Amino acid sequence: MKMKLFSYNYEDTFIHSLSGLTKLICFIMLTFAVMFSYDIRVILGVLLFSALILRASKIRWSQIKLMVIYVLIFLAVNAFITFLFSPEQGVQIYGTRHPLFKLFGPFIVTQEQLFYQTTKFFKYASVIPLGIIFLLTTNPSELASSLNRVGVHYKASYALSLTLRYFPDLQRVYHDISQAQQARGLEMGGKASLKDRFKNSLMVVIPLIFSTLDRIEVITNAMDLRGFGKGRKRTWFNSSRIKREDIIALLVSLGITAVTVLVSVFVNHGRFYNPFI
Amino acid sequence: MTDIPIIEFEHFTFQYFSQAEPTLLDINLKIYPGEKVLIVGPSGSGKSTLGHCLNGLIPFYYKGNIQGSLKIKGQETQDLDIFRLSKIVGTVLQDSDGQFVGLTVGEDIAFAMENDCVASPVMHERVERVAKMVDMHQWQTSSPYELSGGQKQRTSLAGVLIDDVDILLFDEPLANLDPATGKTAIEIIDDIHQQMRKTILIIEHRLEDVLHRAVDRVIVINDGRIIADMNAHDLVCSDVLIKNGIREPLYVTALKYAGIPLTPEMKPGHIWSLDTTGVNERLRAWNRSVTPPEPKLDGSSILRVENLNFSYDGVRPTLKNLDFDIHAGEMLAVVGKNGAGKSTLAKLFCGFEKEDTGALYFRGNSLKGKSIKERAEVIGFVMQNPNQMISKNLIFDEVALGLRLRKVPEEQIRERVEKVLKVCGLLPFIEWPISALSYGQKKRVTIASILVLDPQVMILDEPTAGQDYSHYSEIMEFLRELNALGISIILITHDMHLMLEYTPRSIVLSGGEMVADTRASIVLTTADIIEKANLKETSLYRLAELAGIPDGTQFVQNFIDYERRTVS
Numbered sequence: 001m002k003m004k005l006f007s008y009n010y011e012d013t014f015i016h017s018l019s020g021l022t023k024l025i026c027f028i029m030l031t032f033a034v035m036f037s038y039d040i041r042v043i044l045g046v047l048l049f050s051a052l053i054l055r056a057s058k059i060r061w062s063q064i065k066l067m068v069i070y071v072l073i074f075l076a077v078n079a080f081i082t083f084l085f086s087p088e089q090g091v092q093i094y095g096t097r098h099p100l101f102k103l104f105g106p107f108i109v110t111q112e113q114l115f116y117q118t119t120k121f122f123k124y125a126s127v128i129p130l131g132i133i134f135l136l137t138t139n140p141s142e143l144a145s146s147l148n149r150v151g152v153h154y155k156a157s158y159a160l161s162l163t164l165r166y167f168p169d170l171q172r173v174y175h176d177i178s179q180a181q182q183a184r185g186l187e188m189g190g191k192a193s194l195k196d197r198f199k200n201s202l203m204v205v206i207p208l209i210f211s212t213l214d215r216i217e218v219i220t221n222a223m224d225l226r227g228f229g230k231g232r233k234r235t236w237f238n239s240s241r242i243k244r245e246d247i248i249a250l251l252v253s254l255g256i257t258a259v260t261v262l263v264s265v266f267v268n269h270g271r272f273y274n275p276f277i
Numbered sequence: 278m279t280d281i282p283i284i285e286f287e288h289f290t291f292q293y294f295s296q297a298e299p300t301l302l303d304i305n306l307k308i309y310p311g312e313k314v315l316i317v318g319p320s321g322s323g324k325s326t327l328g329h330c331l332n333g334l335i336p337f338y339y340k341g342n343i344q345g346s347l348k349i350k351g352q353e354t355q356d357l358d359i360f361r362l363s364k365i366v367g368t369v370l371q372d373s374d375g376q377f378v379g380l381t382v383g384e385d386i387a388f389a390m391e392n393d394c395v396a397s398p399v400m401h402e403r404v405e406r407v408a409k410m411v412d413m414h415q416w417q418t419s420s421p422y423e424l425s426g427g428q429k430q431r432t433s434l435a436g437v438l439i440d441d442v443d444i445l446l447f448d449e450p451l452a453n454l455d456p457a458t459g460k461t462a463i464e465i466i467d468d469i470h471q472q473m474r475k476t477i478l479i480i481e482h483r484l485e486d487v488l489h490r491a492v493d494r495v496i497v498i499n500d501g502r503i504i505a506d507m508n509a510h511d512l513v514c515s516d517v518l519i520k521n522g523i524r525e526p527l528y529v530t531a532l533k534y535a536g537i538p539l540t541p542e543m544k545p546g547h548i549w550s551l552d553t554t555g556v557n558e559r560l561r562a563w564n565r566s567v568t569p570p571e572p573k574l575d576g577s578s579i580l581r582v583e584n585l586n587f588s589y590d591g592v593r594p595t596l597k598n599l600d601f602d603i604h605a606g607e608m609l610a611v612v613g614k615n616g617a618g619k620s621t622l623a624k625l626f627c628g629f630e631k632e633d634t635g636a637l638y639f640r641g642n643s644l645k646g647k648s649i650k651e652r653a654e655v656i657g658f659v660m661q662n663p664n665q666m667i668s669k670n671l672i673f674d675e676v677a678l679g680l681r682l683r684k685v686p687e688e689q690i691r692e693r694v695e696k697v698l699k700v701c702g703l704l705p706f707i708e709w710p711i712s713a714l715s716y717g718q719k720k721r722v723t724i725a726s727i728l729v730l731d732p733q734v735m736i737l738d739e740p741t742a743g744q745d746y747s748h749y750s751e752i753m754e755f756l757r758e759l760n761a762l763g764i765s766i767i768l769i770t771h772d773m774h775l776m777l778e779y780t781p782r783s784i785v786l787s788g789g790e791m792v793a794d795t796r797a798s799i800v801l802t803t804a805d806i807i808e809k810a811n812l813k814e815t816s817l818y819r820l821a822e823l824a825g826i827p828d829g830t831q832f833v834q835n836f837i838d839y840e841r842r843t844v845s
Contacts, residue, residue: 008380010418141380165380168422173665179629180660181668183653184726185682203668203678211664218375225332225368226378226436227392230360235394237379237387237404 008139008164014245015057015133020143021150022246026253027134033260034126039273040119042260047126049256054129057137064132071128078124079117083107090116096276112276119273140164145236154234162219173211178204281351282307283443283476284331288345291330296341300326302501303345310443313470313477315487315509318498319522320716320745324480327498328448331478332368333359350443363389367437371449371743373429374421382408382424383417386435403439411435411465425615427458431465438469444476445469451483452743455614455771457811463489482745484518485526485816488547497521509546514539524746524774528820531836532556534843535563548816553823560824567835570842573781576605578641579734579765580626580656585635587618587625595621597789599635603734608757608766610776612800613786614811619769622786623736628652639734653679657732661739663719666726672698672714673707676726683730693729700762701725701755717748721755728759735759736767741775753779773801773812777837785810798834 010016015023034046082089090112091097098111144161148154178186181203187196223229264271286306292299300323308314318324329335330347337359347354349365370376379385386407387400395403408414411431421429430450437445447466451459467490470477481487484495488509495512497505499521505512512518518525528548532539537556544550553560580603587596596618603609611619624630626637628649637644639655660666669675673694680690698704701721706714711722720740727735740756741749749772757779760766768780776783776797783800785793787809793800800806801815817836821829 139380141384161380176660177665179624179627179649180658180666182649183627183629183658184679184730185650185653187682206668207665210667211662214664215375218370218372219378221334221338222370222376222378223388224338224359225334225363225370226389227360227363228378228388230392231394233394234391235397235400237384237391237397237400238381239397 008136010139011058011137013057013137015053016137017243017245018137018249019146019240019242019246020138020140021146022242022249023134023138024143024146026249027130029253029257030130031127033257034123036271037260037264038119038123038271039260039263039268040115040122041273042263043119043122043126046256046260047122047129050126050129050133053133057133059132059136063136067132068128071125075121075124079121082117082120083113087113089113093272094274094276098276115275135164138164139238141236141238142240145239148234148236149239155229158228170208170212174204174208177207177211181207280309282348283310283350284308285348286345287347289330289347290344291326291335291341293326293339293341298501300341300501301330304501304503306496306503306506308476308478310476311474312493313467313491314479315484315492315495316478316480316498317482317484317495317523319482319747322499322521323501324482324498325448326501328368328446328478328480330354331362331444332366332446333357333362363442364440365442366444366446367440367442368446368448369430369433369437369450371452373426373433373453376433377421377429381418381420382413382428382432385421385432386413386417386439388436389440404435407435407439410438410469425458426454427461430454430458430462434465434469442475444478447477447479447481449481449743450479451481451486455811456486456773456813457614457807459483459486460489460813463487467491482523484523485548488526491547497523510541510544510550511546513545514541522745522747526816527774527777527836528816530840531817531820532560534836534839535560548819551820551823553820557824560820561826564821564824564826564832564835567839569834570838576607578602579605579607579639581638581641582622583636583638585622585625585637586633587621587630588633589621589630595789596625596786599791601784601791601794603765603767605733605765606760606763607782608760608768608780609782609784610768610770610780610797611784611786612770612776612810612812614809617786617810618789619786620738623658623738623767623769626652626656626734626736627658653730653732655733657727657730657735659723659727659735659737659740661742663716663723666723667711667719670710670712672703672709672711672722675711675722676729679726679730697725697729700728700759717744717751720752724755724759728764732764734765734767736769738769739771740768741770741772749774771811773815776800777815777833778840796834798830798837802830802833 030046030050034043037043087107091110093116094112096112100109100111100114102108140161144157147157147160186200186203284307286304289301289304290299291301304327316324316327326335329339331349333354335341336343343355349362354362377385378388383404386404390400390403404417405414408417411434413428413431413435416424416428450462450466454462463486466477466479469475479487492509494506495509496503497517504521505515505517513525513529526548528551529539529545537559539545543552582599582601585596585599586594588594599622611622613619621630625632628647644652667675669678676694676697677690680693695704695707698707701724703718703721703725711719714722740752744752753775756766768775770776780797783793783795783797784791785800785806792809793806801812802818807814815833817833818829821832826832
């Protein structure tokens with residue numbers, strides 16, 4: 001199966017119909033909300049909300065499987081290392097200590113640590129569906145035009161849109177090169193040492209860079225020849241006006257963010273929710 | 278036609294800052310409004326540079342030193358900028374993928390208008406109209422991944438036509454297209470020329486394919502100079518083509534083999550204008566005189582494909598029930614339109630993908646369970662674009678890579694690399710940086726880097742795509758030498774000349790199924806196969822018809838046999 005991690009696919013859903021800018025702002029607000037708060041109730045709420053949205057945007061599991069697996073592995077490693085380096089972090093934060101069991105050596109698992117790390121795990125985990133939704137439902141050109149409308153220079157917005165657009169291409173070329181190099185005997189991962197793996201990945205990355213540079217030359221020429229960059233402004237073929245749906249989405253996201261902040265300030269009196277006292 | 282040229286070069290010389298010699302030297306050329314002009318020349322002749330001077334990429338993007346004058350519509354181009362020039366000269370580049378800027382067809386066509394700050398409703402209306410002109414209005418919301426090469430090229434053409442330019446410049450429009458699509462492209466360009474009376478310049482080295490439709494003049498460029506400026510009939514009769522490394526039309530070669538001198542009266546510039554009334558008998562006599570060669574005995578099976586089925590998504594089959602043998606020492610072509618499953622078949626051989634059902638055998642042993650690396654010991658794979666394989670600075674290191682990864686002792690590596698580079702004619706360059714090599718030499722380096730692993734079969738993906746006649750011959754003659762050393766060679770290709778000249782056997786895939794496994798002469802003369810594989814009928818077949826030779830397929834086979842005997 002070809003891997004296409006970040007490729008935009010059109011579907012007729014409420015989420016797809018939102019303007020790219022709306023989705024970007026909502027993404028930033030909600031990410032801020034879960035990053036700000038260490039209250040597991042709020043975080044689980046956002047996680048549930050984003051899971052529902054993910055469902056509503058008709059994204060298939062096969063499209064995101066690989067990405068989710070990578071992130072989960074990363075989070076698991078992160079959790080383990082956090083525990084190794086500061087097993088008493090939770091105790092420090094919550095001010096109590098309820099030991100549960102001895103793991104090995106001097107490492108004792110406490111209720112506080114378990115609670116802290118669970119909170120942290122869900123905090124990061126809840127960003128994944130948000131990011132996936134943003135990347136997979138946003139038409140890059142439409143996003144560029146929205147960004148331009150709110151004052152970002154069109155060259156910068158176009159660069160962003162081209163990057164998003166060529167990502168699937170780059171992945172495909174990477175995949176092809178890596179296969180051809182494996183046929184020459186390259187080991188990708190597995191038994192090789194970290195240093196060898198780095199050296200080996202260069203053997204795929206270097207041809208990728210050079211063939212991409214060729215491609216950039218062509219696209220630059222094509223754009224120049226059709227007048228890109230001649231004026232201080234440009235118009236957009238794909239531009240959508242801010243609709244009622246966009247306002248609703250923005251208000252919902254703003255609401256969630258506000259609730260998160262208010263819960264921290266008035267209920268928890270700080271960023272942490274402390275069930276131990 | 279007026280007397281005032283729309284394009285006028287006067288003592289025009291151009292030298293890239295990065296080059297020691299001028300690329301264009303003292304060019305004098307006038308092109309008049311409404312003319313359709315073909316510019317031919319081998320790679321590095323300066324023909325693309327001439328195009329860049331016209332559309333403003335020189336000196337806007339590629340810097341260099343200009344002498345003399347180039348006027349377009351009476352204005353000196355050095356006083357214009359690329360943006361103003363782009364309103365007069367519209368350019369369609371050869372890379373139909375790379376020049377697709379927008380995310381959808383509609384957006385790509387609108388690109389120039391976006392940059393002109395045209396209001397959105399106006400854009401949509403004009404895009405609709407221009408998309409209709411090139412027959413793409415059904416596809417306006419499609420992304421480039423859903424389009425064929427020909428559709429992408431039509432989109433690019435629409436993106437240029439939207440500006441109502443006076444001059445259309447096509448820079449190697451056929452380079453990335455299969456024969457059938459290329460033929461359609463030439464027809465579309467001609468229709469535009471007829472309907473809109475625009476001035477049209479086509480830069481190409483595939484002369485015969487462009488001459489599928491009429492042109493007013495052909496200009497031959499080589500070594501930065503204009504060698505000839507004449508009509509197609511005179512050109513084909515002269516020795517300019519051969520002297521300058523441009524392939525002459527196949528029917529012309531056939532007439533010459535038959536010892537028939539060409540005259541402008543025969544109108545030999547196009548196959549459809551060719552008049553053979555006076556020479557038919559001689560052509561028939563030649564056809565009778567060719568004797569078939571001794572049949573070569575097939576070697577034992579080196580690769581066997583048995584009931585092979587494969588699908589990427591488990592729903593749509595990519596390969597269906599393939600079943601055939603490849604014999605030791607064979608050189609064969611796998612042809613078919615894009616998406617027919619040619620590359621997928623190569624991937625299965627190499628182990629990049631795993632078959633769903635069926636099996637592959639190497640010399641009778643199943644390849645099932647063999648890793649990519651193990652298969653690579655016997656089956657080498659060379660990618661189309663050499664830049665996608667090269668990862669080292671020096672030729673020696675690049676070729677040695679596969680051996681080093683296999684932990685072969687360094688003294689043996691030296692010996693094996695030198696041996697392979699000698700075969701590939703690259704030994705003098707052994708310590709050179711790869712960046713100093715030409716495209717054709719880089720291609721050889723990638724072949725050498727696979728050859729060093731001592732494979733018994735080599736699979737090459739489109740080895741001749743985008744190559745001019747001399748590079749084509751260089752690469753193919755080299756492969757023939759390797760083949761003579763006993764290596765079986767499988768070529769994935771669209772190139773009809775390659776099939777005629779080098780591969781006695783062709784396997785034709787269509788929709789994942791094998792629709793033919795036979796000689797090139799049959800493939801290129803059978804209407805049904807031609808259509809399924811997006812090929813086109815060879816002009817030799819039409820020549821046989823003209824001469825009243827009933828068995829056109831045999832005529833093509835005789836041509837192949839004659840050529841093999843006399844040329845090699």
